[in-house]
Amino acid sequence: MKQDRELEIRRQFLDEAQEYLDTLDATILGVSNHPIESAKANAALRAAHSIKGGAGMMGFQVLSELAHRLEDSWKVLKIDKSIVVSPRLENLLLASVGCLRQVVEFDRESMQRHQASCVDAEWLAVEAYPVFDALHVELGDPQEENAASVLSPEEGQDIVPLLFESEVEGCLQRLEAVLATPDQPCLREEVSILAQELGGLGEMLQLTNFIQLCQSVSQQIEHEDANMIEIAESALKSWRTAQMFAIAGQYEQIPISINGTVPEVIDFAETPAVLEPSIGDWFTEALAADAIEDVGYTDFQPIPAPARSAPPEAQVTDFKVLEAEPEAIPVAEDQDTTVRVPVRQLNQLNDLFGELTIDRNGLDLYLKRLRSLSRTLHERVQILDQVNSKLRTAYDRVTLSGSRSLSESSTRRAGFDALELDRYGDLHLLSQQVMETIVQLQEVSEDIDLSLDDTDQSARNLNKTAKQMQNGLSQLRMRPISDVLNRFPRALREWSLQYGKQVRFDMAGAGTLIDRNILETLNDPLMHLLRNAFDHGIELPNVRETKGKSSEGVIEIRASTEGNRTIITVRDDGEGIPIDKIRDRAEQMGLDPVLLDAARDEELLSLIFEPGFSTSSQVTALSGRGVGMDVVRSNLKQIRGEISVNTKAGLGTTFTLSVPFTLSTVKVLLVESAGMLLAFPTDVVSELLLLQPNQIIQTPGSEVLNWQDHMVQLVRLQKWLQFNCPRIPHGFETPPTIATQSVIILNQNPQWFGIQIDRCWGEQEATNRKVEGNLPLPTGFSGCTILGDGRVVPLVNVTELLRWVTSCERSETQPAIDHAFRDQLRASLTQRPELPGSSVPTILVVDDSINVRRFLALTLERSGYRVEQAKDGQDAIERLEAGLSVQAVICDIEMPRLDGYGFLAKMRSDNQLSQLPVMMLTSRSGEKHRKLAESLGAVAYFSKPYNEQVLLRTLETMVKSIVAV
Structure with missing residues (x-):
């Protein structure tokens, strides 16, 4: 422990x-x-x-x-x-x-x-x-x-009182917190650490008495095991005394030792106010960790000063100046307690909450089903009661007619006639039993209704509590975007010094909170955009001055929250993205000039996000390597994010990133189109309205609606989403909220779209799930959601779907133009042509640890390589198959989804990738692991920690071998 x-x-x-x-x-x-x-x-x-x-x-x-x-x-x-x-x-x-x-x-x-x-x-x-x-x-x-004097904030100002008021005070308050803990865990270690650190502070400040006092505490700890609590309290009192003398500037009065018993010291209740303690050296956090784990600060009480005799007169005289307007030392009860929790555990809680959301939706569905069955039971009981009433009437009629035929002898013997005494047969008894059973069924039905009411109330309470848990869990996962942005000023400064450009970096909305997983995914895309803005956007100072600009360029990143999404813009005031260069480069890579001439600027700009596309003819250490911007789009797609670009020649470029507020759950609009269930994220839906035929305006090649003075382009999904496999009617138990044709209004700045649907079941809270497998999702879909009954419904990526539909509508051949842009580009990339002047090899680093990837990337880039990163074997395979050109791969073994061995096996089964050299870098040093990797085709095998120079020499040999081939 x-x-x-x-x-x-x-x-x-x-x-x-x-x-x-x-x-x-x-x-x-x-x-x-x-x-x-x-x-x-x-x-x-x-x-x-x-x-x-x-x-x-x-x-x-x-x-x-x-x-x-x-x-x-x-x-x-x-x-x-x-x-x-x-x-x-x-x-x-x-x-x-x-x-x-x-x-x-x-x-x-x-x-x-x-x-x-x-x-x-x-x-x-x-x-x-x-x-x-x-x-x-x-x-x-x-x-x-x-x-x-070295540490003094201002010349001539004594730093000693300041340090004793802040750093020493914070340490002593932590020790008081430990002493206030009932079981006082690890008290010996806490006091020992404090004595050594305070002693180090005394050495730095050259306070001989204070150094001896700390040494005395250490000696007491070593020799008196049985009285640890008493020693700790005595040390605390002595350190408090030393603190008072140090603040007063009377360093020679600081005591030099402690005794085994509590010494007589001044009353700490009459000490002057001290500065708010700040988090200083490492031991402050170390001591806080135990206090945080074992007790709450709200339980702390000030330690009362024990009774003692008055101090000597000389000491009283020395401290008279400190007795005016005393203030109590701030009590720790106002501080919030914190606990360090591994991110892995938060992710596990998030996954469990996703399952809870599915179960809650299932519970609501089953309650609705039970309520429907209860209503059906009521109806059946009422019908049964009506039948029983008819049966009773028929029986009475039969009884009256049958009573006349009874023998008079029987009647005389009884002494009563038929009107004076009823006679019952077996049929009457059976009818009576049926009637009583019906009454009992009615009572059970009412009890079921009451139980359902209670269950409904419990379900509502559960949903309310679950939503509160969701909000709390979301807040736990939130981090300010400044965690990423604060790394950028240094990078920009290094580039500025290296390349002679003057750049000012501005941040706005640095406190915007983002889900931790989203923030980690955004790190690489934002760094790519920053690098490109500096290298391609910002001009050299003399060039900017000739254009009438300030010699200092500006790169600005803004973050804000809009609804359920976070908007991040990356803007520079450089030369912009040259559209003509994009068109020329695309033509050089084999795209049809006719299609390029017909393409709009937005379509041409979207090509910069394709793997291997670059307008730069010269490779630099920063960019122009033909990869990078595709990482931006692919990483954003993983988190349901979107990116758009706007550029003006000579004025600069703005990239706008839109990411969801959280990845844990998603609110969707459940709809049906052409018999296919679809889920639309509600954060992109502006309005839902009924489709009126007289609202449709026919235009060449498309249909539009006039909605609130906006011309909305109408998209009929059955025209674009065609499935060849037969579909079985889904048979939803819950009736749709809207059972007639409707239109979902979507705002895709600057254009409005309306998607026609057949039926709608309203808004639901669902869990987002990735679709695993080798087959890619169709265009316009980013994952799936799971309903309460276990049904899997595809989640629509609205931006991608509408971009594809718009591109298709502009051509008579419809999808041909879109596929031409993608297929021709990827076909040209399959040939992997080298850019003019491209001689710097690219290495793909595959590891599930982002810190390992970054560290290895830094090492390789320093050695002159360009580096691409993949988070696991599956990610690496997908990127290589998408056209990423590399000269070698450095791969870990133990990774999620697809490990290093699986990666090697898939590489060797692909004719285009089988000759790519792979080096294994893993913590597994066993001979069995090495032989298996080599049998699967690994060229080299290194275990961590590794010799960097040997690794680099081996990598150089690997790269030369692939270039020679």
């Missing part, structure tokens, strides 16, 4: 180290253009120091060493105001932070494999150490100065 907790703390430190690295990046960006602000320099210095100290404590020695060297560089920059940061120095600082990021990833992978921290020595010697050596050459060693 203790080992698991230590691992969790180390993981949390690596997460926090990323935040510190983000702080360093934000500080470094643009320092060659503007002087370093003192506050930012302090933030960078403290970030480097926090990484250094925390990494050393956690056992990440390489990370600690490199962070220490970066800290020394920042000390020089802080002290020597005469240093002018050149673009070269800015690049070195950014590169040093990049090295630290890679070391963090190395350490994270080592922890996942439950191994000790292991950083490749050759990588350090070739990649990391030269960067820090170059920094040392540029800046030299830091001067011997007081550390407090």
Whole structure:
């Protein structure tokens, strides 16, 4: 248990180290253009120091060493105001932070494999150490100065009181929280960590008394196991005393040791107000983790000061100035508790909630069925009652006629005539029994109705609770888009320095919340769009000035929420996308010039999203490699997203991305067209109206409706969606809400469309499911939904369907023009022609870990390769079959959907792909795994961690072999 907790703390430190690295990046960006602000320099210095100290404590020695060297560089920059940061120095600082990021990833992978921290020595010697050596050459060693003055936010200001008011206060409050916990878990470790870290702070600030006090605490812990609680409380009191003296500036009064019993210290209730504690070094988060897991802050109570004698008179005199207007230390009850939850568990909850939605819909369906059966039962009982009434009347008639024929002797013996005494036969008894049974059935029917009413109420409560759960789960999965956008300023700055372009990056709506899975999927598309905007859009400063523009270009990303969708726009003020170049390039790739001349600008622009299409004749490290924009569209399609482009020559280009608010559930409009059930997402539906024949206006080649002063193009689905297989009537139990022909109004800016349907069952909440298999979905569909009765209904991709229909309607041959654009393009791509000047090989990296893919991509790009990524074997196969041209593949073994072995098998069964060399890179180092991979055709096999130089040499040989062929 203790080992698991230590691992969790180390993981949390690596997460926090990323935040510190983000702080360093934000500080470094643009320092060659503007002087370093003192506050930012302090933030960078403290970030480097926090990484250094925390990494050393956690056992990440390489990370600690490199962070220490970066800290020394920042000390020089802080002290020597005469240093002018050149673009070269800015690049070195950014590169040093990049090295630290890679070391963090190395350490994270080592922890996942439950191994000790292991950083490749050759990588350090070739990649990391030269960067820090170059920094040392540029800046030299830091001067011997007081550390407090180095960290001071303003010249002449003493940082010690500030640190004791913020950092030390935060640490002590965490210790108080642990002491307030009834069972006080891992108290020894908490106090030991706190003593070491505070001691390190004392060394940095050169406070001898405080260092000795922390050493005294450590010694007490080592020698007095039985009194841990008493030692912790005594240490807390002594540290509080030291804090008061430090804030007052009387460092010589700080106590140097503690005793085994609680010492007599000043009353903390009369301490001055302190600054709100901020999250500082790693141990703050580490201590918080246990407090978060075991107790709630709302349960904490201030620890009462024990009775004690008055302090000496001299001490009272020293602290008189602090007694005016005292304020209580903020209690932790106002803070929100947090828990770290693996994303995998959130995804599992999301999948389970999807199943719950299906079950809820099934429950509602079955309740409706039961209600219908109950009504039928009522009707049958009423009919039975009427029959029984007729039967009783008939029996009475028979009885009266039969009574006259009874023998008079029988009557005399009884002493009564027929009018004075009724006589009953077997038929009467049977009739009476039937009547009583009918009454009993009526009572059971009423009981069923009452039970159904209760069940309906329970179902409504369940639906209400489930919707609240859905909202809560959606909020848990939300992350601000700034998590992705904050990585872009550094990339732009590096490109600006490398390529000599001046670019300003603007963000709006950075706080817009997006589902975590959607956000991860958006990372690569947004990076592709940013790269293309910088490389193809923004001109060089002298070119912009000749056009009358500012020498500084602008790339802007805006995010906002509209209804159930999130809209993201990526805009640049560059030269725009040349339509003529697109037409010429398409003609060079084999498309029919007649079709190209007839195509609209929107259709031509859509070609940039086809695999392998590029108007760039020169390959650069940024773009022009013939792949990339197809990734944007394919990734967006996975999350039911859409993309459109608008460009103006000389003014710039705007890409508009539209993605759903969440992927967990989708509200759909369930309709029928030509006997086929379809589901339309409600977030694209503007209105549903009845189709009136007199509203239809015939135009050449199409039909339109006049709706609210808009000319709406009418689309009849039965004309476009034709299925050759026989269809069985679906036999829906629930009657349709609208049983006559209707029109769904859709707004596809700037055009309006109306889709004609036959029947509609209204809005339903459903679960979105991907359709697995080798056969692609027809054009215009993006997945399916599952109804409560288990029926699978295709989910319509409205934008894709309407784009296809519009393209077909513009030609007399209808679908021929659309297929011509796609088929001819893909046929030309099958030949895989090289772009003019294209000599940089492309490598496909296949791994289910996005961090592994990014790290490997960074390594390969630094070595001069272009890199494409696939999330698993199935994704890689689909992209290769779609026309992606690569010279080699680096593939993992263990992946979802299609693993590495399955990928190799499919590659060897495809004539066009069978000669493509594949290198396996996996954590499996067993000989059995290696032999199986080699038997399936793998050219090379590497296990993690790997020797980077050996891997690159092997990859170079593989690429040369395929080029020679």
